[in-house]
Amino acid sequence: MKVDRCKGFKDLLPEEMVCFRLIEDTFRDRCLKWGYREVRTPALEYLYLFTSVGTLTPGMLRRVYSFLDWDGWSGERVVLKPDGTIPVARMYIENMAAQKIARLFYVTNVFMFDETGKKSRERWQCGAELIGVNSPMADAELIALAIEVLQKLGIKNIELRISHAGLIKALLAKLALSHSEQDRIFDKILDGDREALARVYQDKPELVAALTLLLDMKGRSSGFLKNVKALLPQQMPELEPCIDNFAAICQIIENTGCDYRIDMALGKGFEYYTGIIFHLFSGEQNIGGGGRYDALIPLMGGQDTPAAGFALYLDRLMKLVKQDITEEPMAKRILVTVAPGAEMTALAIAGKLREAGYIAGLSLGEERASGYGWLLKVRDKSPMFVLTNQSNDGESAVENDSEVIDLLGRE
Numbered sequence: 001m002k003v004d005r006c007k008g009f010k011d012l013l014p015e016e017m018v019c020f021r022l023i024e025d026t027f028r029d030r031c032l033k034w035g036y037r038e039v040r041t042p043a044l045e046y047l048y049l050f051t052s053v054g055t056l057t058p059g060m061l062r063r064v065y066s067f068l069d070w071d072g073w074s075g076e077r078v079v080l081k082p083d084g085t086i087p088v089a090r091m092y093i094e095n096m097a098a099q100k101i102a103r104l105f106y107v108t109n110v111f112m113f114d115e116t117g118k119k120s121r122e123r124w125q126c127g128a129e130l131i132g133v134n135s136p137m138a139d140a141e142l143i144a145l146a147i148e149v150l151q152k153l154g155i156k157n158i159e160l161r162i163s164h165a166g167l168i169k170a171l172l173a174k175l176a177l178s179h180s181e182q183d184r185i186f187d188k189i190l191d192g193d194r195e196a197l198a199r200v201y202q203d204k205p206e207l208v209a210a211l212t213l214l215l216d217m218k219g220r221s222s223g224f225l226k227n228v229k230a231l232l233p234q235q236m237p238e239l240e241p242c243i244d245n246f247a248a249i250c251q252i253i254e255n256t257g258c259d260y261r262i263d264m265a266l267g268k269g270f271e272y273y274t275g276i277i278f279h280l281f282s283g284e285q286n287i288g289g290g291g292r293y294d295a296l297i298p299l300m301g302g303q304d305t306p307a308a309g310f311a312l313y314l315d316r317l318m319k320l321v322k323q324d325i326t327e328e329p330m331a332k333r334i335l336v337t338v339a340p341g342a343e344m345t346a347l348a349i350a351g352k353l354r355e356a357g358y359i360a361g362l363s364l365g366e367e368r369a370s371g372y373g374w375l376l377k378v379r380d381k382s383p384m385f386v387l388t389n390q391s392n393d394g395e396s397a398v399e400n401d402s403e404v405i406d407l408l409g410r411e
Contacts, residue, residue, distance in 0.1 A: 008114055008121030019318045020124075023153060024107050027126040027312065030149045031105040034141075036128055039104045041087035044069070047077040049090055049300070063113040080111035084127045085272075085293065085309055086300075092131055093302035101132040107314070124314035134294055134306030136248035139276045144256060146280060146288055146310050153321050159281040160260040162250070165273040165291065166242040168264065174238075242275075249276055272296045276308070282320055288312035330373035330390070331411070337363040341380035349378060349385070349401045356405050376404065 005011060012020060028038065047066055065080040081087050088104060096102050105128040114121055128145060130138050143160065150158050172185070253260055275292030290310025297305040334353055338346040346362065353360040353376075361372070377386040383397035385404050389411060398404055 006121075008119060010120065010122070016318065019321055020314065023314055023317050023321060024126065026152050027107065027149050028105070030145065030152060031128055034103070034145050036103040036105040036145075039088065039091065039106050041081070041084075041091055041106070041108065043080055043109070044078045045081050045087055045090070047079050049086060050079065050082065052300075060112070065111050065113060081108075082110055082112050084108050084110055084125050084311055085129060086296070088127070088129050088309075089131075089293075089297050089300055089302070089307065092129075092305075092307075093297060093300060096131075097303060097305070099132065101130075104129045104131065120315060125311040126314055127309060127311040129307060129309035131297070131307040132305060134275075134292070134308075136245060136252055139249050139292060139308055140252040140256070142290060142308055142310050143253060143278055144258070146290070146312060147258060149312060150280065150282075150287070150317075153317065155282050155287070155317070155320055157282050160253070160258060161263045161279045161281065162253075162260055163262070163264045163277040164242055164246045164275060165277050166275045167239060167246065169274070170238050170242055245275065272299075278310070280312075285316055285320070286313070287316050287320070330371075332357070333359045333361075333372045334374040334376050334408075335361055335363050335372040336376045336378060339377070339379045342378045342384075345380075345384065346378040349376070349404060352401050352405065353408075356408075358408065374408070 031038070047064075050064070051061060060082065064082045066077055068075040069078045084106065088106065092102060092104075105126075107124070107126050109122050109124050111122055126149070128142065130142055147158060147160065250260070250262070272293045272295065273291040274294045277289070277291035279289035280287050288311060290308065292306070292308040294306040297303070297307055336346055336350050336353075350360040350362060360376075373390055375388040375390060377388075378384065379386065382399065384399055385401070386395060386397050387404060387407060388395045396407055398407060
């Protein structure tokens with residue numbers, strides 16, 4: 001009987017794991033250097049964590065993997081986590097609420113059901129959260145960190161697109177919409193139905209016109225935002241703080257020399273975002289995004305705590321990272337062959353090579369030393385070691401392990 005893997009899930013082969021670890025290690029290194037600390041949350045969370053405060057839309061909730069965690073007498077419905085930020089917010093409330101500012105990062109998998117089985121049901125994310133501060137500088141820090149990781153990975157043609165959920169939510173609030181109705185109308189607009197609001201709210205043409213103006217907003221400077229501010233109706237002073245905040249963030253981004261594009265139609269999936277929203281693209285591929293979610297922690301029972309974060313989509317990045325930067329150079333890879341009676345000597349020299357920074361594999365019957373830059377024969381008689389350079393077939397015989405390492409260093 002053939003045993004198949006589950007639909008929508010993927011095995012990672014050795015070559016793919018090299019790329020996976022490179023991305024993970026680069027992300028971890030950058031986060032640590034920026035002062036972030038690593039955390040990990042469980043794969044299982046209680047379902048009510050995602051339903052009680054409306055953090056996920058009904059459409060997303062229909063796609064979670066949910067089951068009853070039965071203990072013999074009663075049970076609680078749990079889910080395989082569909083989101084990385086919400087569990088970190090829960091962890092912060094339980095364990096770290098006394099901290100003034102928490103910089104946290106993680107690498108995790110999230111799960112979302114797909115009926116066709118053709119799309120991935122398990123996705124990997126590299127995420128960072130900055131909790132406890134709300135300022136344009138904090139938002140700019142997260143954007144800069146995300147871009148720095150991508151640059152270190154050699155990703156080309158990085159494009160930053162930014163939006164602001166606060167602006168859109170402020171307008172929708174003036175229409176007296178419920179949270180679910182806001183989601184429904186906004187999703188329709190972003191799906192291309194720009195007349196959805198006009199049809200439903202014909203008696204409030206000035207509000208519909210203002211929202212349409214925001215959704216059509218596309219620019220590349222903080223000055224552009226100030227011009228848009230002048231075009232909005234004067235009876236909407238509540239929009240001014242959002243536009244000022246948006247402009248301040250854009251100004252910091254400009255000062256760093258980073259190119260970006262304002263695109264207010266990026267807000268789809270904005271359920272718990274309250275301020276800046278950003279997405280990162282390479283070509284047409286969306287490779288990451290995040291934003292500010294100041295209302296999430298208080299909605300979950302925590303204190304009034306501002307927060308923002310982002311996630312980089314590891315699965316998509318794996319397709320963009322060039323293979324040549326994921327592999328150790330051949331000159332660092334050594335295959336050690338062992339003559340009968342020289343086993344202990346071979347184990348010893350292989351260990352010293354690894355300590356010196358080389359990859360040393362023991363030959364267990366390979367016919368060819370493909371994938372290795374060097375072949376080291378360990379003998380039971382003099383000369384004890386014969387080192388062959390696979391690139392030019394140059395051969396050297398030496399008597400002790402120190403000479404082997406010195407020779408490799410010179411080569």
